[in-house]
Amino acid sequence: MAPRVLISDKLSDAAVQIFKDRGIDVDFQPDLGKDKDKLLEVIGQYDGLAIRSATKATEKVIEAATNLKVIGRAGIGVDNVDIPAASKKGIIVMNTPFGNSITTAEHAIAMLMSVARQIPEANASTHAGKWEKSRFMGTEITGKTLGVIGAGNIGSIVCSRALGLKMKVIAYDPFLSEERATEIGVEKVELDELAKRADFITLHVPFTEATKNILSAERIAQLKPGVRIVNCARGGLVDEAALAEAIKEGRVAGAAFDVFAEEPAKENPLFGLPNVVVTPHLGAATSEAQENVALQVAEQMSDYLLTGAVTNAINMPSISAEEAKVMGPWIALAGHLGNFVGQMTDEPLKAINILYDGQVSGMNAAALNSAVIAGILRRGNPEVNMVSAPVMMKERGVKVSTTRQDQSGMFEGYIKVTAVTDKRERSVAGTIFSDGKPRFIQIKGINIDAEIGRHMVYTTNQDEPGIIGALGNTMGQNGVNIANFTLGRSTKKGEAIAILYVDEQVPEPVLDKLRQTGLFQQVKVLEFDIAE
Incomplete structure (x- = not known):
């Protein structure tokens, strides 16, 4: 049975024809997206939903979409799609980031x-x-x-x-x-x-x-x-x-x-x-741009529905279904490592070096690299995805290199990301434990074992007494609950780090109190895209 696609916004006739030519059963109702009740009533009949900005793919719509496999947005902005709800339900969300x-x-x-x-x-x-x-x-x-x-x-x-x-x-x-x-x-x-x-x-x-x-x-x-x-x-x-x-x-x-x-x-x-x-937000308002994004989204959705190929996905890497089963946790870890680098690096990047060790060295490096790069860029561009990220990084002249090696340590596999700027190199490594959760295992060459959470605080200091007390007391006195607390140091009395996994984002005044102790060289709040 041919896949069914609903087009609920205005797309060009040529885009509609692409679906038909590829053997897709397409239902072109360009004004349906404006009728929320009608959309809720019919969305369960379709495998794909092609939209512009008028259709709102809300949590209710996605919940009612019992057969939906892909949402294609003709354009870059996906503010009208509830991406977390789509991801939770296994629906791929695609956009066309370069068409306009x-x-x-x-x-x-x-x-x-x-x-x-x-x-x-x-x-x-x-x-x-x-x-x-x-x-x-x-x-x-x-x-x-x-x-x-x-x-x-x-x-x-x-x-x-x-x-x-x-x-x-x-x-x-x-x-x-x-x-x-x-x-x-x-x-x-x-x-x-x-x-x-x-x-x-x-x-x-x-x-x-x-x-x-x-x-x-x-x-x-x-x-x-x-x-x-x-x-x-x-x-x-x-x-x-x-x-x-x-x-x-x-x-x-x-x-x-x-x-x-x-x-x-x-x-x-x-x-x-x-x-x-x-002017009234006319940046993408030319017939050529509107045609380009419409044709692109029709091709992308057809490819996915007919062959499983994923292109320009917001919430899924461009990998095969077989690879996704094994790589899913490692893809997430790669994104967290990149996100750490992105949040910690304020200087222009010259190069990114990525090391894959052990079992992860045999996986799809292109997808893993894309996850790392997307994580780095997401700090400055929340719309970046794993397909657009490598292009954007290349445009900035940043060189990305990859090294694979056989298992060389106590872990069956790990990923290490090193960011190079004119002034310094900054590295972070992580692995997936048997419980399926990602961990930081090394930061700046210092070995640690830190569970990655949505809200984290990172500090650096010279190894000396009072650090644990300062962190614990300051957080406790200000109502911040610590879920996980990890310390590491290079040598006795040498450089040391602490990374705290906390229940909620730490207010800036609390961070200032830590800085005012004079014990810390750096105090920084970190945020990671992890469901709670």
């Missing part, structure tokens, strides 16, 4: 030109029968400095287009190496330097806790006078109220925004200001 990159980059360039020459206001004025040549004095972009915040997939395309327009391009990206910067023709700088030098600034980073208000009121105050700011990435990257004040005061010459902190944006501090260009 060029379109979004082109929109950023169009917005940059529009704000440079005040085109929207001049257009409105001329349509109104006015002829205000002297009012709309623009600025050339040739020879100007463009500051690009985020030089990943879309950001690097913007860099290329800007260089073609004879702009000087400087870029800030924590993951951008000097080699990759040279390759794409930009100068790598820190964020403070970019703020002081750029005539135009364009943002191309995801919205995370690390990037929230990356252009804060304080940083906006440091910007070069007369700067123009473009945001076609995500709302919330810029303090919109502070930017509005800077425009009113004349410190910022203009802005062009396609995204806003609250959407749909019915009102905003930027609305109505002179030389502010605004």
Whole structure:
């Protein structure tokens, strides 16, 4: 019996035809996604669900989807899919992470030109029968400095287009190496330097806790006078109220925004200001981009339903069904090791070295590598998956090397990840114990045995009395329950580490109390994607 796919949003006829040509029984109901009750009623009949953004694949919908095997999102954002619920039920969630990159980059360039020459206001004025040549004095972009915040997939395309327009391009990206910067023709700088030098600034980073208000009121105050700011990435990257004040005061010459902190944006501090260009989240709104992502998701879903091949999955590695049974715990461990490195590394990476020892050395290294890389990048980009991660890391010029070796120690198998920067190397190793749970077994060359939990605290110090007491007392006095406590040291009186698995995220004031003891060189909270 042929698999059945429901398309509940608007996809192109060509995408529908792909399903039909591959022998899929496709039901094209482009308005069904807006009817929550009807979707709940019929979803149990289908093996696949193809959507855009209108359909909300909530926990209720997924619970009712008794036969569903795959959800395909034509586009990158999967905020409308309850991924934990899908994962728990064994439903693969796919997206198309690269289908609209060029379109979004082109929109950023169009917005940059529009704000440079005040085109929207001049257009409105001329349509109104006015002829205000002297009012709309623009600025050339040739020879100007463009500051690009985020030089990943879309950001690097913007860099290329800007260089073609004879702009000087400087870029800030924590993951951008000097080699990759040279390759794409930009100068790598820190964020403070970019703020002081750029005539135009364009943002191309995801919205995370690390990037929230990356252009804060304080940083906006440091910007070069007369700067123009473009945001076609995500709302919330810029303090919109502070930017509005800077425009009113004349410190910022203009802005062009396609995204806003609250959407749909019915009102905003930027609305109505002179030389502010605004569009309603049109970054991916071209016929080519919409066609590309529709065709891609149809091919991906068909491949999975007919052959079991997994591509661009958010919640599953690209491995065969047979491999997944054995590799599942090791894939999860690889992601945790990468996540540890990502959370501990603030400097640009030059290389990632991954060692597979013992039984894990014979497994699918490509999938394991992807899990490590996705874990590293997830700190800065929560939308990254195991397929897009290697591409994103390659774009940043980071070299990934793999070593396999026969069992060389007390463990039947383990994975060791070493991150290399200009200043240091940082390594972490882990294994899977007989209970199926992942463990850290070595950090910075210091042997430990630490169960990995969702919320953890990591400290470094010189080996001396009082460390256990300081950690235990501080946590206890502030109501933080410790589930697991592990210590390790290099030598007596030498470098030592502690890693605590706690029941809930530790508030920053509690961490500050630890720092204020003067006993610790480093105190850091870590978070891992582990179900509780």
